Amino acid sequence: MKENPDTQARRVQDDLRLNYGPNKKFITICAGTGCRAYGSLKVKDALEAELKKQNMNVEVLATGCFGFCEKGPMLVIHPDKYFYQQVKVEDVPEIVSKTLAKGEVIGRLLYRDPDTKKTLFREEDLPFYKKQLRVVFGRNGMIDPTRIDDYLAIDGYQALGKALSEMTPEGVISEVKKAGLRGRGGGGFHAAFKWEGARRAHGSPKYVIANGDEGDPGAYMDRSLMEGNPHSIIEGMIIGAYAVGAQDGYIYVRNEYPLAVTHLTMAIASAKEAGLLGKNILGTNFSFDIHITKGAGAFVCGESSALFASIEGRAGEPRAKYVHAVEKGLWDKPTALNNVETWANVPLIINRGADWYAAIGTEGSKGTKIFSLVGKINNTGLIEVPMGTTLYEIIYDMGGGIPNGRKFKAVQTGGPSGGCIPESLLDIPVDFDKLYEVGSMMGSGGMIVMDDRSCMVDVARYFLAFLQEESCGKCVPCREGVRRMNNILEDICAGKGREGDVELLEKIATGVADGSLCALGGSAPNPVLSTIKYFREEYEAHIKDHRCPAGVCKALITYSIIPEKCTGCGLCIKVCPTQATSGEKKKAHKINNDKCTRCGACIESCKFEAILVK
């Protein structure tokens, strides 16, 4: 007789536990996209070759993203859990002969706290990780995402077993409702309400969809989950499908994420093989299958109704929302669509209970949220924190503040639909409602930090140019209004701003927001309105004084060399792509402003801060 997949899964898990017992020696190395670009796979190959050469039997696991992208490639040596960062291929022989063979640590590969100057040995000691609560994302670093066995070893598919054997579909929904899980994709809509709506809706078949069209520039947490822990998303979707009564599911992934597609495809195949997906899941009457759809490069397809259109093989244009997706979604059938991160939260809620989950976070926003901390920040990376953590804690305690001792200016959250939050509001606890209150939004969780050299008018222009490009063109106020706003902002940045432009922007913004069907148009004015609200004086400086205080807008600035600071080293002459800098060795150089394109190459190269932007 065929073994019950549930017992089978448990047995495999026990075997694996023995394999990776507390004293087992093995290495986990981050193989997220960032670390791969730094060459982590080469380090992995070198490690394996060196281990073979030295006749040692130690496994090297290429795991999902660790999150601390700033310091890649990085690896952890178990069971001591030594955390090595910025590892190069040249370091490998020493790692094997010292750390693995004799248990000695290599000082230069450990992380040094820039504030306390202390050397830190383990991941959990690092300030970057210390205040995080990595219940969803932390599991990335423990498993090889291409192997289902690894996921089973960290209690994978236990929640599915529990849901199918002990809970009714209604029970699952009420548990998720009690947990207070809200959509991680931007809107913050309660997941359980969607599921309930789709369950009650008439029509068959029903669908569940994972939205992995992570389009917000500066956000890459969904990518890391799909690449690093695909089974957590799949398990969440199966549980959701059981609750909704769906037979088919789709994961919609951006075309720009090939590794995510590969890992998800592998995960789906191995889940099917294990009897966790497909017909009669875990021996029950419940059957469910998942397909992968690749996007083709359209930001608007992250919007639910545009996403349906795209899966159906049409141009991704949103439609009016008086018909709800839970009743008429994909192919006009009841559909529950959630973001990738939302699905990955579901197994946790089922496993550990709604009470545990609801104890994390704030009144209105429960659980944790993964943020990508990028831009002008020391510790670039992905962090997971309880809802309600303040912006200050995120940017200074975990993010390590602004590089080169510069001054913080703003943090942009929520992607192109969000807004810029100034320094005076750094103490607000981050959750869905609070961010909305200050004129921004959670979005998918991108946080782009800007310092005093970021021009807020330029940032607004950047987002509007982005949105103009990505507007599908269906609603005229969005198509034309965003274009007009972008034109005005371009003029302001080019020094051609006119009195009254700011007021005109505000007026058009209202029209665009009111006259658009979907959230892209509805929130398109946010970058403009929030920068006007908090940084109006910068707009005024551009328009009235023809001055860009941050030194960004090229038409309003000139470069010059401060003769007292210039040592005449010649580096700026070497790097200048237009030969605008000139001078003799050891004498102060000069910049010809007719040739200068203000590309900033000389500023980057100058070690003496001798280049003045005015």
Place this chain on the structure above:
Amino acid sequence: MKAEDTELLKEFTKEQVAKLNSIIEKFKSKPGGLIPVLEEAQVALEYIPISVQKRIATGLNLPLSRVYGVVTFYSFFTMTPRGKHTVRVCLGTACYVRGGKALTDTLEKQFGIKQGETTPDRMFTLESVRCLGACGLGPVIVVDEDVHGRIKPGKVKEVLSQYN
């Protein structure tokens, strides 16, 4: 069928046309098959001119306007031939605030073309993308499949010299 083939064979090889036909065949009966067909066709043929769109429209029994609408809507699809290498500059917010724009300017100047164009020798196609999700490495350029992080305008030449 033969007459149509002559039009396709002007631009593509026999093998490519056969591949296109088999791609159409594979997705013919699947609902929502148009986008996957176009994606695979672009991989096989490198670009999707009108002649190819006509073949896909007939094969999938769709109006040509629908195929053309989808091809022009999504930025992934291209109707003109591409260079041997594709250089993509990330202009996501994180790369932008760290100097992605300066990279685009440098590349445009070096190639003598604008974004979305191909150099006359068909070596490089220059594109910008909105975010590659490699924000930790910003500013980023991607040549074909290789991600190059922390690139400064002065380093562009060195990176490109690896590709010929």
